[in-house]
Every structure is written in C-alpha cells, then in structure tokens.
Amino acid sequence: MPSETQIPAIELCGIRKVLAGQVVHDGLDLKVARGKTTVVVGASGAGKSVMLKYILGFMQPDSGDVRIDGQSILGLRETAMKKIRSRYGVVFQGAALFDSMTVFENVAFPLVEKTKLSAKEIEDRVMHYLSLMRIAEARDKLPAELSGGMQRRVALARALQLDPEIVLFDEPTTGLDPETSESIYDLFIETQQRLGYTALIVSHDIPRIFRVGDEIAVLHNGKIESVVKAKDARRKATGWLRRMLVA
Numbered sequence: 001m002p003s004e005t006q007i008p009a010i011e012l013c014g015i016r017k018v019l020a021g022q023v024v025h026d027g028l029d030l031k032v033a034r035g036k037t038t039v040v041v042g043a044s045g046a047g048k049s050v051m052l053k054y055i056l057g058f059m060q061p062d063s064g065d066v067r068i069d070g071q072s073i074l075g076l077r078e079t080a081m082k083k084i085r086s087r088y089g090v091v092f093q094g095a096a097l098f099d100s101m102t103v104f105e106n107v108a109f110p111l112v113e114k115t116k117l118s119a120k121e122i123e124d125r126v127m128h129y130l131s132l133m134r135i136a137e138a139r140d141k142l143p144a145e146l147s148g149g150m151q152r153r154v155a156l157a158r159a160l161q162l163d164p165e166i167v168l169f170d171e172p173t174t175g176l177d178p179e180t181s182e183s184i185y186d187l188f189i190e191t192q193q194r195l196g197y198t199a200l201i202v203s204h205d206i207p208r209i210f211r212v213g214d215e216i217a218v219l220h221n222g223k224i225e226s227v228v229k230a231k232d233a234r235r236k237a238t239g240w241l242r243r244m245l246v247a
C-alpha cells in the first residue's frame with residue numbers, strides 16, 4: 001500500500017468525454033501531488049475547464065475515474081459531493097465575483113454561509129486576507145470599480161477563507177497585463193508557501209506560469225502528452241510547448 005503522503009491529492013485516470021459530438025478527453029491521466037502546485041497548460045478549447053468540472057463534480061466523464069485522496073468521487077450523492085467541495089477553494093475563470101456585493105462581502109461570503117463565526121471573527125479574518133492581498137483599502141468597493149488584477153486578488157482571498165486543502169485555479173491571469181500577472185503569481189506563491197495547500201492551476205500563460213508550478217502538464221489532443229518539472233520547463237526554450245499548443 002502506498003503511504004498516505006504518496007497518494008495523489010487529485011487523480012484523473014483514463015478519462016474519456018464526448019461533448020456535442022466532439023471528443024474532448026481521450027485517455028486523460030493526471031496526478032496532482034499533495035502540497036504541490038501542478039499547472040496544466042493547454043490551448044483554448046483543449047478541455048481545461050471541463051477537467052476542473054470533473055474534480056468539482058459539476059460534470060462526469062463518460063468513462064475513467066476521478067479520485068480525491070485515492071477515493072473515487074464519481075456517482076457521489078450531492079451531499080457527499082458538497083462535503084468534498086467544502087475542502088476546495090476555487091478561483092473561477094475571470095474571477096466570478098458577486099457584482100452587487102462589496103469586496104468585503106465577497107470575501108466574507110463563504111464564512112457567512114458555511115461557518116458560525118461571529119461578525120467580529122469574520123471581520124478579522126477577512127481583513128487579514130485583504131491585507132495579505134494588499135487590497136484592504138478596497139474593502140467597500142464593488143467589483144466593477146476594481147482593476148482586473150484587484151478582482152483576481154479578491155477572488156484568491158475568497159477562495160482561501162475556509163482553509164482549503166485543495167485550490168483550483170482556472171486561468172488566474174487571463175486578460176491581465178504581464179506586470180499584473182506577475183504580481184498575482186507573487187501573491188499565489190506567497191500564500192501557497194504560507195498555507196501549504198495543494199494547487200491545480202490551468203493556464204495558457206506560457207512561459208510566465210512556469211514560475212509558480214512544481215510540475216507542468218501539457219494537455220493536448222484530449223490527453224496529458226507530457227509532464228515536466230517546472231524548473232526544467234523554465235530552463236528549456238519554451239518553443240516546443242508553444243508549438244505543441246498551436247499545432
């Protein structure tokens with residue numbers, strides 16, 4: 001038996017999925033090691049968001065398996081799936097903040113919904129995270145009043161509120177300029193080191209995204225075609241990856 005630390009936090013095994021007559025995944029395998037950051041890169045339409053939806057239990061593969069800590073989550077009842085989801089933090093593509101709520105309310109939302117913390121405890125916790133993300137001064141603003149980079153920082157702060165074991169990031173920097181993207185990656189690295197969560201990031205921000213990962217997996221033609229250590233990806237010319245992704 002592998003020891004608990006060797007069991008991947010997330011494992012996708014032999015996944016096949018056809019959507020609207022199109023093969024999206026065909027033999028997709030991926031292991032996400034506990035406490036590490038795995039980055040999946042793939043072109044637009046490669047099936048990155050759909051892959052995250054299996055892990056979230058929002059979509060089921062046609063065949064194959066999805067395991068969290070070695071346990072299959074396929075076919076779980078909604079209450080059991082909700083329990084699994086409560087261990088995740090999620091930063092959705094484009095931040096997905098609640099438009100009519102302030103920054104403070106957005107970040108406090110999971111605490112209000114899922115915990116019995118007092119108003120003072122919620123205030124302390126939310127402000128701690130807003131300070132960590134360097135957006136404390138924006139607490140009373142609405143998402144529409146924020147820059148794209150600030151919105152992502154709010155989304156990251158919100159995703160971390162319930163001390164997630166696993167954080168899923170769908171394109172955390174799409175649409176941001178290079179400098180703002182770098183600042184988001186700095187914050188990500190800082191919080192990941194501090195909190196030690198397992199991270200799965202999907203992105204096509206090549207080569208910048210290599211800075212944040214431990215392992216880089218390339219999703220192409222419906223499967224993971226290559227897994228490399230991020231430090232090797234950083235060292236290598238990234239031309240091979242670019243060629244693979246536009247092919």
Ligand SMILES: Nc1ncnc2c1ncn2[C@@H]1O[C@H](COP(=O)(O)OP(=O)(O)OP(=O)(O)O)[C@@H](O)[C@H]1O
Pocket residue numbers: 019020022024042043044045046047048049050051093204
């Ligand atoms: N609910 C759905 N019904 C039908 N087809 C879908 C559905 N969701 C996704 N698809 C298709 O599956 C493929 C993969 O979609 P997905 O959203 O995972 O791509 P992606 O890699 O996340 O792309 P992007 O980088 O643009 O976000 C696309 O061809 C998309 O049109």
Ligand SMILES: [Mg+2]
Pocket residue numbers: 048049050093170171
């Ligand atoms: Mg997507």
